[in-house]
Amino acid sequence: MIPINLAQKLALFDTHWDPKVIADYNDNEVMVVKFQGEFPFHMHETTDDFFLVLEGEMIMEYEGADPVTVRAGELVIVPKGQVHRPRADTEVKVLLIEPKGEPNSGDSGKTPAPKTRI
Template identity: 65%
Template sequence: MHKINLAEKLSQFSSHWDPHVIANYNGNDVMVVKFQGAFLFHKHDDTDDFFLVLDGAVTMDYDNAPSVTFGPGELLIVPQGQIHRPRADQEARVLLIEPKGEANTGDSGLAPAPKPHI
């Protein structure tokens, strides 16, 4: 039962596309991550994806729908099974929530990030 300072947690790493767990919530990992450039297209068959932009701007590309750009204080939930790709032209700082153990790379075949706790 303690507060978590998101800026302090984000200052602990500089890598991109490398989520760091800052808390656990009802079987979910609450994570902070930095985006820059484009991730790869992927989907999660069994879970939705939760993205809340803290700083910067993120564009979510879809395989079958128009892209959506969202910024600080805005969130986007990608429904399970939806093929998507997050990207950020400049560094963006994002809060993610997903079930503990869910691979951030979905079905892409790319090895998932290790998701260390900080």
């Protein structure tokens, strides 16, 4: 029941594609992440993916659909079962909300990030 300062949390780490849990919301984890470059194409079979861009700009690429650019202050929700890949030419800072235990890598074969708490 206290405020969480997102900028302070983001200042605690420099790694990319390494989401950090900052709060719990019902059965979900609220996380912050930094990334640059591209993540492998993947999908989440049973859950939507929530991305809120805090700083920078990302592109969400979809299999079978046009990519979309998501800028600071905008969010995109990827429906469950949709093959997608986030990417960013320069570092982007993003807030994620995912069900507890959901691997960030989906079905990509990439080793999931551990989602440590900060």
